Amino acid sequence: MSKKSNDGSAVNSWLIRRPIKKWFPLFILPTFLCFIIGFIWPFLQGIYLSFCNFMTPTDAKWVGFSNYVKAFQDPSFGRAFWNTAGFAVVSIILINVIAFAIAYALTQKMRGSNLFRTVFFMPNLIGGVVLGYIWSMIFDAILKNYSTYLTANPTYGFWGLVILVAWQQIGYIMIIYIAGLQAVSEDMLEAARIDGANSWQTLFRVTIPNVMPSVTICTFLTLTNSFKMFDQNMALTEGFPIITMADGSQIKTTELLALNIYSTYNINKNWHGVAQAKAVIFFILVATLAIAQLSATRKKEVQQ
Amino acid sequence: MKKRYSVGSTILTVFFALLSLLWLFPIFEVLINSFKSNAWVNLDAFALPNAESFVGFANYIKGMTFGNYPFLMSVLYSLMITVISVILILLCCSMTAWYIARVDSKFSRVFYYLCLFSMIVPFQMVMFTLTFTADRLSLNTPWTIPIVYLGFGAGLAIFMFVGFVKGLPLEIEEAAAIDGCGPFRTFFSVVLPMLKPTMISVGILQTMWVWNDFLLPYLVLDRTKYMTIPIHVQYLKGSYGTVDLGATMAVIMLSIIPIIVLYLFCQKHIIKGVAAGAVKG
Numbered sequence: 001m002s003k004k005s006n007d008g009s010a011v012n013s014w015l016i017r018r019p020i021k022k023w024f025p026l027f028i029l030p031t032f033l034c035f036i037i038g039f040i041w042p043f044l045q046g047i048y049l050s051f052c053n054f055m056t057p058t059d060a061k062w063v064g065f066s067n068y069v070k071a072f073q074d075p076s077f078g079r080a081f082w083n084t085a086g087f088a089v090v091s092i093i094l095i096n097v098i099a100f101a102i103a104y105a106l107t108q109k110m111r112g113s114n115l116f117r118t119v120f121f122m123p124n125l126i127g128g129v130v131l132g133y134i135w136s137m138i139f140d141a142i143l144k145n146y147s148t149y150l151t152a153n154p155t156y157g158f159w160g161l162v163i164l165v166a167w168q169q170i171g172y173i174m175i176i177y178i179a180g181l182q183a184v185s186e187d188m189l190e191a192a193r194i195d196g197a198n199s200w201q202t203l204f205r206v207t208i209p210n211v212m213p214s215v216t217i218c219t220f221l222t223l224t225n226s227f228k229m230f231d232q233n234m235a236l237t238e239g240f241p242i243i244t245m246a247d248g249s250q251i252k253t254t255e256l257l258a259l260n261i262y263s264t265y266n267i268n269k270n271w272h273g274v275a276q277a278k279a280v281i282f283f284i285l286v287a288t289l290a291i292a293q294l295s296a297t298r299k300k301e302v303q304q
Numbered sequence: 305m306k307k308r309y310s311v312g313s314t315i316l317t318v319f320f321a322l323l324s325l326l327w328l329f330p331i332f333e334v335l336i337n338s339f340k341s342n343a344w345v346n347l348d349a350f351a352l353p354n355a356e357s358f359v360g361f362a363n364y365i366k367g368m369t370f371g372n373y374p375f376l377m378s379v380l381y382s383l384m385i386t387v388i389s390v391i392l393i394l395l396c397c398s399m400t401a402w403y404i405a406r407v408d409s410k411f412s413r414v415f416y417y418l419c420l421f422s423m424i425v426p427f428q429m430v431m432f433t434l435t436f437t438a439d440r441l442s443l444n445t446p447w448t449i450p451i452v453y454l455g456f457g458a459g460l461a462i463f464m465f466v467g468f469v470k471g472l473p474l475e476i477e478e479a480a481a482i483d484g485c486g487p488f489r490t491f492f493s494v495v496l497p498m499l500k501p502t503m504i505s506v507g508i509l510q511t512m513w514v515w516n517d518f519l520l521p522y523l524v525l526d527r528t529k530y531m532t533i534p535i536h537v538q539y540l541k542g543s544y545g546t547v548d549l550g551a552t553m554a555v556i557m558l559s560i561i562p563i564i565v566l567y568l569f570c571q572k573h574i575i576k577g578v579a580a581g582a583v584k585g
Contacts, residue, residue, distance in 0.1 A: 015478045020487040027403040031396040038455015042430035111317045119324040127516030129534045141349035179579045283429035290424040
């Protein structure tokens with residue numbers, strides 16, 4: 001992670017610093033302008049518009065917190081939150097356990113381990129939309145034998161998404177675990193063996209404590225990835241099936257938060273402000289989780 | 305002792321060989337169904353093509369114009385957007401990162417922390433307002449959308465480059481300065497060559513992102529004129545009542561073949577780049 005402050009001697013070399021400052025317009029300005037267009041301005045405007053009723057930014061009218069109230073009262077948002085939380089928990093555990101097991105096996109002496117690594121990583125290169133359509137065809141073909149289909153039941157959609165994302169991300173997480181496992185020193189494993197530890201003891205007492213930094217990175221990545229999941233969710237079920245609530249409102253049952261924000265914006269033109277308020281809530285949620293996880297990483301790094 | 309080890313290792317190899325086949329099965333499914341007519345895909349997607357269901361390359365030919373938009377145009381736009389965006393990100397962000405790492409000013413620090421901050425902001429937070437901004441500044445064409453990508457992707461790239469530049473010995477740059485190099489030449493002929501490993505990591509991560517990105521181009525681009533591959537695939541299933549699964553699978557096959565070929569050729573770099581990027585992120 002970032003160093004708290006730059007160590008002064010390295011950075012403030014007059015030979016480098018003074019001349020480079022004159023080149024500010026070339027080295028900084030293009031990137032900074034694009035950064036304002038692509039991030040800072042949309043971000044600030046997004047916060048402002050979450051307090052407004054608007055169709056386009058030009059007709060925005062300030063309405064205070066009413067968008068947030070509507071967002072929290074919207075049952076579909078709550079449903080999407082619990083879907084996302086459940087999905088995150090299941091996929092974090094599943095992906096990390098399987099990826100670690102595969103990485104552990106592949107770092108043992110074994111024929112073909114490079115080939116297997118190549119195969120397991122491959123799905124990670126395919127885009128989410130394409131993955132969604134591949135798997136919806138496969139799931140529909142399987143479920144046809146039981147004369148049903150993927151969007152018939154929320155449970156199918158949920159587990160379908162879990163399987164899809166596991167297939168996509170296990171290879172990626174496995175690569176990080178392999179890098180971590182290769183950094184565990186042979187001497188330490190040797191010492192454990194000489195002291196009479198069996199292979200399970202070596203795994204749990206020596207190997208796993210030494211790859212804890214990788215574990216933190218991987219749980220962080222799977223956590224943020226599952227909270228930000230959009231393409232796969234949209235392409236696989238698009239949130240279907242829909243159920244009708246007692247008060248007549250309709251809820252998409254397999255929708256995750258990111259898709260819920262998107263459909264709130266597109267379905268109801270008077271709810272653009274609410275969609276933006278949901279986006280702000282979503283941002284705060286993701287940022288809080290990310291920061292909590294990162295500070296845990298930093299603590300671990302201090303201990304080492 | 306040795307023999308027992310090798311038996312266990314053989315069992316592992318056999319197990320992973322089977323698991324690998326299972327892993328490749330979805331892609332195999334796409335391949336076989338891309339050669340079957342739609343009715344047969346619907347009937348039994350797992351059956352191998354036989355004399356009745358096999359249609360040769362008909363699905364591929366149909367897929368080229370399927371959905372009222374030539375598939376090759378989508379490929380072209382995807383390629384163009386990815387190449388321009390990644391080159392722009394690599395060039396601009398490495399220059400900016402060098403400035404931030406070497407000039408310890410208030411501006412540098414603020415910019416750096418803003419970059420860190422942008423990495424935890426999900427796209428949904430800015431997607432509506434980014435669309436408005438891009439529309440108003442006419443950034444809605446494949447030639448100008450790289451500017452949006454540079455803006456939204458700068459955070460991660462600058463963060464990775466700064467981390468690397470801080471580890472470079474300053475003496476080399478000072479020597480160059482004493483020998484009469486201005487900052488421009490110092491950067492391009494001294495620093496840039498040393499940045500190569502990080503260039504590869506950042507380049508691979510950004511390529512994977514831009515190439516597969518769906519929502520940003522979907523919202524920003526003028527879709528009546530320009531589509532990318534993910535948008536094209538989405539349109540095949542989304543907007544046409546009866547879906548021709550055979551042709552859809554042909555289009556999907558065409559869209560993943562280039563990635564897989566590229567991956568097989570430079571998998572070492574890709575895997576290393578991804579691992580390096582993740583460890584730093």
